[in-house]
Structure formats: C-alpha cells, structure tokens
Amino acid sequence: MTQPAAEQLLNLADRAEKGLTPDEAQRLRDGVAHHCARAEKAEAELDRLTTMAARYADRAIENGERADRAEAAIERVRALHARNTHTGDCEHCSARDYPNYAVPHPCPTIAALDEQQEQTPGPAPAHIGNRANAEDCPACSGTNPPYPFLCPGPKEPQP
Structure with a gap:
C-alpha cells in the first residue's frame, strides 16, 4: 500500500x-x-x-x-632508456653522441623515475620555546620531555 x-x-x-x-x-x-x-x-x-x-x-x-x-x-x-646487456650503458643516452660516449645505466632519466636523485636535507627543526606545548614543537616531536611537557626553547649559545 x-x-x-x-x-x-x-x-x-x-x-x-x-x-x-x-x-x-x-x-x-x-x-x-x-x-x-x-x-x-x-x-x-x-x-x-x-x-x-x-x-x-x-x-x-x-x-x-x-x-x-x-x-x-x-x-x-x-x-x-633500457640497459645495454653488453656494455651496461643506457641505450638511448649513449646512442647518437660522440663515438665511445657512454652513459652508465641507470641514466639520469631512469634515476629521476626511480627517485634516486640525492635530496638536499632541509634545515634542522628548531624549538619554538615560550613555554609552548612540546607536542606542537617540531624539534620536540618524538621526544619525551619531562613534566610539564613544555618545549625547552632554543639552546643558549655557549660563551
């Protein structure tokens, strides 16, 4: 119904x-x-x-x-960009260039695809200080600071 x-x-x-x-x-x-x-x-x-x-x-x-x-x-x-089985070089990068010019495999193109390029590290994380919560501080992250769990702030330069 x-x-x-x-x-x-x-x-x-x-x-x-x-x-x-x-x-x-x-x-x-x-x-x-x-x-x-x-x-x-x-x-x-x-x-x-x-x-x-x-x-x-x-x-x-x-x-x-x-x-x-x-x-x-x-x-x-x-x-x-295949690897030449006889020379171990990159077929594409080593072809059509000067005689006896060889680019080892993995060539830069394959390295880029494989994410094998060297990464430059960024700056080290800094303490935020000012009695901030240690959980919010990038430099305190993953540490276990003593109670009251506050960021100790940047280290004082030694004279």
Missing part, C-alpha cells in the same frame, strides 16, 4: 474536522505541512548529493584513466 500524498492527508484532516476541535485539526494540518516541507528539503538534498557523488565518480574515473596513461608513458620511457 502506498503512502498517502500530502494533499490526501490534508483532505482527511478537513473531513476529520467534524470529529476534531478546530485547534486539533489545525495542529494536524500544520504537522502534515511541516513534515511535507521536511520531506521536500530531504529530497532536494538527496538530489544534490546524488549529483555531487556522480561528479566525484566521474572525476575518479578520469583520474584513474590519467594515472593509467602516466604509467604507460613511464613504461615507454623506461623501454627507451
């Missing part, structure tokens, strides 16, 4: 008015109107969220396809 529509409920309230006081009938009408308005808002929100979910699903598919294309491109670059 299907649920009655709002108009049907309001019609029933009109017909039931003979057995209800006018205040009770009005409360019934107001309650039906309130719940109908909430249902309309919920349906609108559901439509909005469904549209948003479809948009995010489309983006996820596009990103997956883009990742597949990027991985295929990386594999093509790796095939181009």
Whole structure:
C-alpha cells in the first residue's frame, strides 16, 4: 500500500474536522505541512548529493584513466632508456653522441623515475620555546620531555 500524498492527508484532516476541535485539526494540518516541507528539503538534498557523488565518480574515473596513461608513458620511457646487456650503458643516452660516449645505466632519466636523485636535507627543526606545548614543537616531536611537557626553547649559545 502506498503512502498517502500530502494533499490526501490534508483532505482527511478537513473531513476529520467534524470529529476534531478546530485547534486539533489545525495542529494536524500544520504537522502534515511541516513534515511535507521536511520531506521536500530531504529530497532536494538527496538530489544534490546524488549529483555531487556522480561528479566525484566521474572525476575518479578520469583520474584513474590519467594515472593509467602516466604509467604507460613511464613504461615507454623506461623501454627507451633500457640497459645495454653488453656494455651496461643506457641505450638511448649513449646512442647518437660522440663515438665511445657512454652513459652508465641507470641514466639520469631512469634515476629521476626511480627517485634516486640525492635530496638536499632541509634545515634542522628548531624549538619554538615560550613555554609552548612540546607536542606542537617540531624539534620536540618524538621526544619525551619531562613534566610539564613544555618545549625547552632554543639552546643558549655557549660563551
């Protein structure tokens, strides 16, 4: 059995008015109107969220396809910069250059793909001091300072 529509409920309230006081009938009408308005808002929100979910699903598919294309491109670059089994040099980088010019494998291109380039370390983390919570201090992170767990601040220079 299907649920009655709002108009049907309001019609029933009109017909039931003979057995209800006018205040009770009005409360019934107001309650039906309130719940109908909430249902309309919920349906609108559901439509909005469904549209948003479809948009995010489309983006996820596009990103997956883009990742597949990027991985295929990386594999093509790796095939181009293959290691010569006889010399151990990079086939691509060692070809077409001066005679006897050899670039050892892995060449800079393969090294970049493998993230083997040397990383320059950044500055050491510094204490923030000023009686700050040690958990918020980058230099205190991972340490276990004594109670009250405050950052000791930067070390004083030795005279």
